[in-house]
Amino acid sequence: MKKRLFSLALTILSVAVAMAQNVSTRTNEFEVDFSDPKRLVYTTIPVINWITPVQETNYAQENKFKIRVEIDSDKPIKNIIINVKESEQSASRGSSSIQPTDEEKLHTVVERNITLMDGDNLLEIIAENIDGQKTISYRKVTVGSTSLADATKLDRTDYALIFATDEYDHWGDLVNPVFDSRTIAAELKNTYGFKVDVLENGTQADVLKKIREYAEKKYKPLDQLLIFFAGHGNYDQTFGEGFVVTRESLINDEAKTTYLSHNRLRSIINNIPCEHIFLAMDVCFGGTFDAALASSRGIGDEVYKEQNTAEFITRKLTYKTRRFLTSGGKTYVSDGIAGKHSPFAKNVIEALRSRGGRDGVLTLPEIYSYVEKLKIQPRFGEFGDNAPGSDFVFVAR
Numbered sequence: 001m002k003k004r005l006f007s008l009a010l011t012i013l014s015v016a017v018a019m020a021q022n023v024s025t026r027t028n029e030f031e032v033d034f035s036d037p038k039r040l041v042y043t044t045i046p047v048i049n050w051i052t053p054v055q056e057t058n059y060a061q062e063n064k065f066k067i068r069v070e071i072d073s074d075k076p077i078k079n080i081i082i083n084v085k086e087s088e089q090s091a092s093r094g095s096s097s098i099q100p101t102d103e104e105k106l107h108t109v110v111e112r113n114i115t116l117m118d119g120d121n122l123l124e125i126i127a128e129n130i131d132g133q134k135t136i137s138y139r140k141v142t143v144g145s146t147s148l149a150d151a152t153k154l155d156r157t158d159y160a161l162i163f164a165t166d167e168y169d170h171w172g173d174l175v176n177p178v179f180d181s182r183t184i185a186a187e188l189k190n191t192y193g194f195k196v197d198v199l200e201n202g203t204q205a206d207v208l209k210k211i212r213e214y215a216e217k218k219y220k221p222l223d224q225l226l227i228f229f230a231g232h233g234n235y236d237q238t239f240g241e242g243f244v245v246t247r248e249s250l251i252n253d254e255a256k257t258t259y260l261s262h263n264r265l266r267s268i269i270n271n272i273p274c275e276h277i278f279l280a281m282d283v284c285f286g287g288t289f290d291a292a293l294a295s296s297r298g299i300g301d302e303v304y305k306e307q308n309t310a311e312f313i314t315r316k317l318t319y320k321t322r323r324f325l326t327s328g329g330k331t332y333v334s335d336g337i338a339g340k341h342s343p344f345a346k347n348v349i350e351a352l353r354s355r356g357g358r359d360g361v362l363t364l365p366e367i368y369s370y371v372e373k374l375k376i377q378p379r380f381g382e383f384g385d386n387a388p389g390s391d392f393v394f395v396a397r
Helices: 177-192 204-215 262-270 309-316 343-353 364-371
Strands: 002-006 014-017 022-024 029-033 041-044 047-052 057-060 064-072 077-085 092-098 107-115 119-129 134-143 158-164 195-200 224-231 233-236 241-244 276-283 321-326 361-363 379-382 393-395
Touching: 047 134, 057 309, 064 077, 064 119, 064 134, 077 107, 092 107, 158 177, 158 204, 177 195, 177 224, 177 343, 177 393, 195 204, 204 262, 241 262, 262 276, 276 343, 309 361, 309 393, 321 364, 343 364, 361 364
Parallel strands: 022 134, 057 134, 158 195, 158 224, 224 276, 276 321
Antiparallel strands: 002 029, 014 041, 047 064, 064 107, 077 092, 077 119, 119 134, 233 241, 321 379, 361 393
C-alpha cells in the first residue's frame, strides 16, 4: 500500500519512512511505501539548498554554467549525484557522482562548472543518506541567444493591483485618482502585458479583501506584483504613523480605526507569497510608509548591457523585492487639475510610455528618474524582507 504525502515545507526533517522514499524540493511531494513494516526506519531527509542559481528557471548565453549547492543532513550523506537532462523523463546527458569525506557527511558543499547544451537543460541533484533516503532538487537552464531572444516567453506573469479613491463619504472628493489609475492600468495592460485589477472607491474592508485575494494566489519565481494606491492620505503626529484614507474613513477619528495604517499595510504586503512586489502610493503623507521616513536607499541601477533581454530580466529578479515609491514624504501632495493627472501620476505615466528605451525594459531606478525632480520630493525605498540588489521590471510587449 502506498500513501502520498504532501509537505507544506521542507523543514520537516524527521519521519518514519521506507527505504525507497524520494523527496523533490521543487514539488514538495514524496511517496512513502509502508508495504514492508520491517524495512521502516526512523531517519531524516537531506536538505538541498541552492546557492547558485537561486531561481528554478534560468537563462544563459554561455554553455559553461556554474552551480553551487549546500546539502545538510542529520544522518551521514552516502552519495550525491549530479545529472544533466533535457527533461525529467529524458535520459541523462551526463552524470557525476560524489562521495563526501568523513568531515563532509553532515554538511557538503558542491561547486561545479558544468558544460550545457544549447536549448533546455535540467540540472538534477540527488542526495542520499546512509538509510537510503533520497532528496531530489532541480534547476532549469536555457542556453543560447536564439532561445532567449523573446523575453515575453519567459515563464512569468506580471500582476497589477490598483486602488483608486476620489469619492469619499466624509472627506472632500478628489478629481484625479480614478482618472490617473485608469490611465496607468491601460499602460500596464497594453504596453507591458500586466494582468490588471482596479478597485475604485473601495471601503477598508473592500481593500483588505482584495489584498487577501492576492495573498492567496500561487506565484512562480519570476512573477511580479505591483500595488498602487491613489487618493487621500493622513498622518497622525501622536501615533507617529501614516494612513491610507478609504471611502468611509471619518475625519475626526482619534482612534484611526476607520483608516488603513501603513504599519498594517507593510506587514500584509510583505507576507504576500510573491517574490517581487513594488508598492507605489500617490497619497498625502505617503512617504511615512517608510517607518524611518528614510531618504532613497540604493537606487543606483546596474546595467547589464552585454546580456540579452531575457538574461537581464532573470538577473534583475534574482533577489526578493519589497520596494516602494511614494509621491511625497511627510507632506501634502497635489491632486492636480481635473483631467490632467496629478504631478506624480503624470510623470509615472510618462515613464511607462517611454517603454524602457531601446532595450524595452523599464526598471525602478529609471521610473524614479522621471519623478525625482518634482517640487515635492518623492520617497523611494525598501520594506519588509527586501534583499540587496532587488529590482522590479516592466517589459514592453
